[in-house]
Amino acid sequence: LMNSVFPPELRYASLKLVNRFFQLFSSFCYFDITEIDGVNTNELYNAVQLYLSSSSVSSSTRLSLTRALNSSSITFGLSTNDSIVDTFNSATVLWEHVVTQRQSQTFAWRPMPEEKRGFTLRIKKRDKSLILDSYLDHIVDKAEEIRRRNQDRLLYTNSRGGGGGGGLDSRGLPWESVPFKHPSTFETLAMDPVKKREIMEDLKDFTECRSFYQRTGRAWKRGYLLHGPPGTGKSSMIAAMANYLGYDIYDLELTEVKSNSELRKLLMKTSSKSIIVIEDIDCSINLTNRGKKFNEPEMALTGSGLGDESGNGNTITLSGLLNFTDGLWSCCGSERIFVFTTNHIEKLDPALLRSGRMDMHVYMSYCTFPSLKILLRNYLGYEEGDLSDVVLRELEGVVEKAEITPADVSEVLIKNRRDKERAVRELLEDLKRRAERNEKKGKLRGQNGSVTVADDDVEEQEKRALDSPYAEEEEEIEDNICKISED
Numbered sequence: 001l002m003n004s005v006f007p008p009e010l011r012y013a014s015l016k017l018v019n020r021f022f023q024l025f026s027s028f029c030y031f032d033i034t035e036i037d038g039v040n041t042n043e044l045y046n047a048v049q050l051y052l053s054s055s056s057v058s059s060s061t062r063l064s065l066t067r068a069l070n071s072s073s074i075t076f077g078l079s080t081n082d083s084i085v086d087t088f089n090s091a092t093v094l095w096e097h098v099v100t101q102r103q104s105q106t107f108a109w110r111p112m113p114e115e116k117r118g119f120t121l122r123i124k125k126r127d128k129s130l131i132l133d134s135y136l137d138h139i140v141d142k143a144e145e146i147r148r149r150n151q152d153r154l155l156y157t158n159s160r161g162g163g164g165g166g167g168l169d170s171r172g173l174p175w176e177s178v179p180f181k182h183p184s185t186f187e188t189l190a191m192d193p194v195k196k197r198e199i200m201e202d203l204k205d206f207t208e209c210r211s212f213y214q215r216t217g218r219a220w221k222r223g224y225l226l227h228g229p230p231g232t233g234k235s236s237m238i239a240a241m242a243n244y245l246g247y248d249i250y251d252l253e254l255t256e257v258k259s260n261s262e263l264r265k266l267l268m269k270t271s272s273k274s275i276i277v278i279e280d281i282d283c284s285i286n287l288t289n290r291g292k293k294f295n296e297p298e299m300a301l302t303g304s305g306l307g308d309e310s311g312n313g314n315t316i317t318l319s320g321l322l323n324f325t326d327g328l329w330s331c332c333g334s335e336r337i338f339v340f341t342t343n344h345i346e347k348l349d350p351a352l353l354r355s356g357r358m359d360m361h362v363y364m365s366y367c368t369f370p371s372l373k374i375l376l377r378n379y380l381g382y383e384e385g386d387l388s389d390v391v392l393r394e395l396e397g398v399v400e401k402a403e404i405t406p407a408d409v410s411e412v413l414i415k416n417r418r419d420k421e422r423a424v425r426e427l428l429e430d431l432k433r434r435a436e437r438n439e440k441k442g443k444l445r446g447q448n449g450s451v452t453v454a455d456d457d458v459e460e461q462e463k464r465a466l467d468s469p470y471a472e473e474e475e476e477i478e479d480n481i482c483k484i485s486e487d
C-alpha cells in the first residue's frame with residue numbers, strides 16, 4: 001500500500017529532505033571519496049586506503065590483507081563497511097569503507113567493477129578548513145611513503161659492460177636496475193654508536209625538512225663523503241642508508257660516462273628520494289684541476305678503458321662533476337642524497353669537499369671496541385655480559401692497536417661461527433699478533449737507520465707510499481721486512 005501511495009521517487013525525495021534537515025542541525029559534515037571517479041581511478045581513494053593501512057592494524061579486529069606487485073611486504077586494509085577513527089592535529093575524524101553493489105556493470109567501452117567502493121570521511125564542521133587544507137595533503141604524503149617502503153628497493157647502474165651506444169641501453173634508457181636486497185642496516189653496521197646516531201639523525205632530519213629547504217632557498221639534497229681504509233664498511237653504510245630511508249640507489253660508474261653532458265642526462269633521469277653513489281671517486285676522475293679533461297694522459301689517475309684510440313675517451317672534467325652535485329641541474333628533482341666514497345681523502349680537490357657539496361664527512365675507521373662488540377653480536381650472537389670480563393678487557397686492550405678492519409674481523413668470525421669460543425680465541429690471537437707487529441713497525445719507523453727507513457725520513461717515505469699506485473703491495477713488503485727483522 002505504502003509502495004503504491006509513495007512511489008520510489010517520492011520516497012527518495014522525502015528521505016533526502018529529512019537528511020538535509022538533520023544535516024542543518026548536525027555538527028558533522030561528510031566527504032565521499034569513491035574508487036572510480038567517473039571513469040578514471042581516483043588516486044585519493046588509493047592514498048586513503050594505504051594511509052589507513054598504517055593505522056588500522058592496532059585498532060581494528062577485521063582487516064583485509066593485500067600484497068602489491070613488486071613488493072615483498074603485506075599491507076593491511078579496512079574491511080568492507082568497517083570504520084576507523086583517526087586524529088590529526090587534535091581533530092578527530094571517522095573513516096568508513098563503504099562497498100555497495102553496482103547497478104549497471106559496464107560502460108559502453110569499459111568494464112566496471114561489480115562493486116562500488118568508496119570511503120566516507122566524517123568530520124566536525126568546525127574542522128573543515130583544517131581537514132581540507134592539511135589533512136588530505138598529509139594523507140597523500142604518508143601514502144606515498146608507505147608505497148615506497150612496501151616496494152622493493154632498486155639498484156640502478158649506468159654500467160653496461162662496455163656495450164650500449166651514447167650511454168643508453170637497448171631500450172634507450174640510461175640506467176638499468178635490479179632489485180636491491182642488501183641486508184646491511186644501521187643495526188648491523190659496526191661503528192662508533194655516537195657517530196652512527198649522528199648520521200641517522202642527520203638523515204632523518206634531511207627527509208623531514210622539506211619546508212626548511214624551501215624557506216632557505218636551498219636545493220633539497222645532501223652530500224656525504226665516506227672515507228677510510230678499504231674494508232671498513234663504506235659500501236655497507238650506503239646500503240644501510242638506503243634501507244633506513246627506503247630510497248633507491250643509483251650507482252654511478254664514472255668511467256662509463258663519456259662527457260659532462262652525458263653526466264647531466266644521467267642526473268636528469270634519476271628519481272627523487274634516491275641515493276646517488278660514486279664509489280672510489282679518487283680512482284674515477286682527475287680531481288685536481290677543474291679545466292682539464294679526464295683523458296689527458298698526465299692527469300688521469302687510472303687508465304681503465306679511458307681515452308682509447310677510437311677517440312671515445314672520457315671528457316668529464318672536475319667542474320662537470322661539481323656542476324653535477326651542485327649546479328642548476330642538481331635541482332631537477334628533490335630529496336636526493338649524493339654519496340662519494342674514497343680511500344684517500346687527501347687526493348680530493350677541496351672544492352669537492354666543501355659544505356653544500358659534501359655536507360658531512362664520515363671517517364670509517366679501523367675496528368674499535370664498540371664496533372667489535374657489534375660484530376661479535378652479529379656473527380656469534382654474543383650479547384653484553386655473555387663474554388667474561390677478562391676476555392673483554394683483553395679484546396679492548398688490543399683491538400685499536402691491531403688496526404684491523406671490520407671486514408677482516410668478519411672473516412675470522414665467519415670462519416669459526418660454529419664454535420664461538422674458538423672464534424673469540426682466534427680473533428684475540430690475531431689481534432694480539434697484529435698489535436705486536438704494529439708496535440714493532442712503529443719502533444722501526446722511529447729508529448733512524450733501521451731496515452725500512454734507512455736513508456729517508458719517515459714522513460717523506462710515507463708520503464711517497466700514499467702516492468704510489470702500489471701502496472698496498474708496498475705495505476705488504478714492509479710487513480714482510482718487519483717479520484724478517486723480528487726473526
Ligand SMILES: Nc1ncnc2c1ncn2[C@@H]1O[C@H](COP(=O)(O)OP(=O)(O)OP(=O)(O)O)[C@@H](O)[C@H]1O
Pocket residue numbers: 188189190191229230231232233234235236237343364405406407408410
Ligand atoms: N663497519 C662494518 N660493519 C659491518 N660489517 C662490515 C663493516 N665493514 C666491513 N664489513 C664487512 O666487510 C665486507 C666489506 O665491507 P665494505 O665493502 O662495506 O667495505 P668498504 O669500506 O666499502 O671497502 P672498499 O673501500 O674496498 O670498497 C662487508 O660485506 C661487511 O660484511
